[in-house]
Structures are given as C-alpha cells and as structure tokens.
Amino acid sequence: MTSNHGAAGPSLSQLGWRPFYAQQLTLQDLEAGFPARVASVHRSRIDVLHEGGDASVTLPGSLLADGSASVTVGDWVLVESGTDRMLRLLERASLIARIAAGSQHEMQPIAANLDTLLIVSSCNADFNLSRLERYLSVALDARVEPVILLTKADLCDDPREYLDQVAQVARNVAAIALNALGDETPKRLAPWLGAGQSVAFVGSSGVGKSTLVNTLTLSAQQATAGIREDDARGRHTTTARNLIAMPGGAWLIDTPGMRELKIGAVESGVSAVFDDVEALASACRYRDCSHEGDEGCALQAALERGEIDERRVTSYLKLQREAANAARTTRERRERERFFGRQYKAVQDQQRKEKQGR
Numbered sequence: 199m200t201s202n203h204g205a206a207g208p209s210l211s212q213l214g215w216r217p218f219y220a221q222q223l224t225l226q227d228l229e230a231g232f233p234a235r236v237a238s239v240h241r242s243r244i245d246v247l248h249e250g251g252d253a254s255v256t257l258p259g260s261l262l263a264d265g266s267a268s269v270t271v272g273d274w275v276l277v278e279s280g281t282d283r284m285l286r287l288l289e290r291a292s293l294i295a296r297i298a299a300g301s302q303h304e305m306q307p308i309a310a311n312l313d314t315l316l317i318v319s320s321c322n323a324d325f326n327l328s329r330l331e332r333y334l335s336v337a338l339d340a341r342v343e344p345v346i347l348l349t350k351a352d353l354c355d356d357p358r359e360y361l362d363q364v365a366q367v368a369r370n371v372a373a374i375a376l377n378a379l380g381d382e383t384p385k386r387l388a389p390w391l392g393a394g395q396s397v398a399f400v401g402s403s404g405v406g407k408s409t410l411v412n413t414l415t416l417s418a419q420q421a422t423a424g425i426r427e428d429d430a431r432g433r434h435t436t437t438a439r440n441l442i443a444m445p446g447g448a449w450l451i452d453t454p455g456m457r458e459l460k461i462g463a464v465e466s467g468v469s470a471v472f473d474d475v476e477a478l479a480s481a482c483r484y485r486d487c488s489h490e491g492d493e494g495c496a497l498q499a500a501l502e503r504g505e506i507d508e509r510r511v512t513s514y515l516k517l518q519r520e521a522a523n524a525a526r527t528t529r530e531r532r533e534r535e536r537f538f539g540r541q542y543k544a545v546q547d548q549q550r551k552e553k554q555g556r
C-alpha cells in the first residue's frame with residue numbers, strides 16, 4: 199500500500215472496485231461525491247480508503263440511529279466531496295453477518311464484499327469435518343468463495359488423509375495442506391491474494407491464522423497498515439484499521455467479529471453445503487419429515503444402507519436447526535419492533551389529540 203500521507207491513494211481497482219459497484223452510481227452521484235472503501239467503523243464516523251488516500255467520514259444521522267451497525271468493514275460507500283459526509287451505502291457483492299452478542303438476536307454485519315473466506319484448520323486434533331461444514335455454510339450463504347487451509351502439515355505423517363476427508367464433504371472447494379511458517383506458503387495462496395482481492399481468515403484459536411498472516415505479510419517486508427498518527431492540525435488520530443493491505447495487493451479484513459464467527463440464518467448456505475443430503479431427503483415420504491424416525495424417511499433408509507455417513511447427517515440436522523432458529527428469532531425480533539413501533543405511534547397520536555382537544 200501507498201503511504202497515507204501522499205495525495206494519491208490506491209486506484210479504485212486496487213481497492214477492489216468492480217463493475218457491480220460502478221453500475222450503482224449515476225453521473226450525478228459521481229459529481230456529488232466519490233466512492234470509498236470502509237476500513238474501520240466507529241460510533242459516528244468511519245475511516246475509508248479511496249483514490250485520494252484516506253479520510254475520516256461522518257455517518258449520516260439515519261445510520262447513527264442504528265448504532266452505525268449497518269455499515270461494516272469492506273463496504274463501499276459514496277462520500278460527499280468537500281464535506282466528507284457519507285451519502286450512501288452501495289449494495290454489497292457479499293456479506294458475512296452473525297448474530298450479535300447479547301440476547302437480542304440482531305444480525306450484525308461483519309465483513310462486506312469479501313471475495314474469499316480462508317477457512318483454517320490443522321492436520322491434528324483440531325481437524326473436524328462438522329466445523330468445516332459450519333464455516334462452509336457461512337461462506338456459501340454469504341456468496342463468498344471458501345478455501346480450506348489445513349495447517350501444520352509439517353507436523354503430521356500424511357496430510358493427504360485429511361485432504362481426502364475434506365474432499366468428501368466439500369467436493370468443489372479448494373483445499374490445501376501446508377506449513378503456515380513455510381517459505382512456499384505465499385506462493386501457494388497467491389491465487390486468492392491478487393490485487394484488489396478481499397479475504398478473511400476464520401478458524402479456531404491456535405490453528406495458525408496469525409502465523410499465516412505473518413508469513414504472508416513478512417514475505418514482502420510489509421508492516422501493517424493498521425496505525426496512523428497524523429493530521430496537520432495536531433489532532434491525534436490513531437486508527438485501528440480492520441482492512442489491512444497485503445503484499446500482492448489483496449486486502450485482509452480482520453475484525454473481532456470475524457474471529458468469533460457464530461452462525462446466523464445461513465439456511466441457503468447449509469442447503470448448498472449439504473446438497474447431497476438434501477437430494478436424498480427429497481425422497482422422504484413427508485415433506486416436513488424430521489429425518490429422526492419418521493415413517494418413510496429416505497435419509498434413515500440411506501443411513502441403514504450405508505449410503506451416507508451418520509456424522510454428516512447429524513451435522514446437517516444440527517446446522518439446519520441452528521440456522522432456522524436464527525432466522526426465526528431474527529424474524530420475531532423484527533415483528534416485535536414493528537409491533538412496539540405501532541404502539542408507540544398510537545400513544546403519540548392519542549396524546550396529540552388530547553392536547554388539541556384541551
């Protein structure tokens with residue numbers, strides 16, 4: 199990445215700009231403002247990168263009411279020229295969201311416009327197909343390409359055993375066994391780390407995510423683009439960026455939310471990951487078959503014939519249930535909010551009438 203202090207920043211295409219976003223802007227839009235990519239989100243402001251360098255941008259009031267939750271790292275926004283106010287959020291090519299911490303079941307965007315989700319596991323006790331299926335569901339639901347990285351290949355006898363298992367649950371997904379500390383690692387990941395590509399790492403703690411980032415980053419003598427302290431007027435701005443420039447021109451989205459990814463309403467992702475299971479289940483006698491002892495259950499029959507793995511069916515049912523619960527609680531919350539919104543308005547109307555009547 200270029201310096202933050204010069205007049206010129208990276209080009210739009212280096213920032214990940216695509217025709218998909220350009221199509222959303224009219225000539226008037228481009229006269230009023232310029233596109234910028236969100237590097238970090240604060241309470242009432244966002245830090246962005248754009249062709250001119252970087253900027254601190256004011257969020258519009260409509261977003262503030264939302265706790266600025268609706269803009270997230272990786273987003274493209276239109277920023278007003280001259281005022282540095284955000285005018286508009288552009289439609290996302292992809293979005294990873296999770297259920298927000300706490301009990302409100304609110305969906306919280308975590309990373310927008312990712313191209314690749316690098317799912318990290320190790321060739322050791324961390325290796326767990328059901329966990330991989332969980333991350334795959336998140337990626338496919340978000341319209342992000344998953345790539346599976348199996349670290350610590352140098353510590354195990356035969357990494358192919360792990361790769362073979364992965365191939366059975368993720369037929370069309372790239373999977374690579376590697377040593378996260380290895381010299382050849384940057385080259386092996388290069389296909390997903392080209393200019394303007396946006397990636398994020400997920401995986402349990404200890405599997406080698408930080409090691410991978412270090413290996414990839416140090417390979418080009420690139421320190422982090424995470425901190426800046428500047429401003430001619432002496433205002434101290436320390437900006438912890440969550441959009442980190444990688445050698446080769448890719449962007450790493452690294453947020454706390456990314457590190458503790460919990461599954462949201464990713465039903466279509468679950469369907470995509472388990473298309474083989476769903477194909478079998480479509481032959482169940484009852485459309486609402488629970489696949490847990492119902493009469494005429496095609497999944498149970500396939501299990502008995504040994505045509506499908508019990509672990510995979512169990513994993514499918516579990517993820518499907520979780521995703522459905524997430525969808526239901528989110529829906530209920532929205533309905534509750536609408537209900538209270540109406541109640542509130544009714545009370546206000548009543549009070550106004552009483553005032554006028556007096």
Ligand SMILES: Nc1nc2c(ncn2[C@@H]2O[C@H](COP(=O)(O)OP(=O)(O)O)[C@@H](O)[C@H]2O)c(=O)[nH]1
Nearest residue numbers: 349350376377378379403404405406407408409
């Ligand atoms: N030998 C070897 N050690 C690794 C590999 N990947 C990670 N480690 C080690 O595993 C430990 C945890 O890695 P870390 O990157 O902190 O995991 P994170 O929690 O996913 O960020 C560190 O001591 C790493 O050096 C690998 O591929 N080979």
Ligand SMILES: [Mg+2]
Nearest residue numbers: 404407408409
């Ligand atoms: Mg780490």
Ligand SMILES: [Zn+2]
Nearest residue numbers: 482487489495
């Ligand atoms: Zn069934």
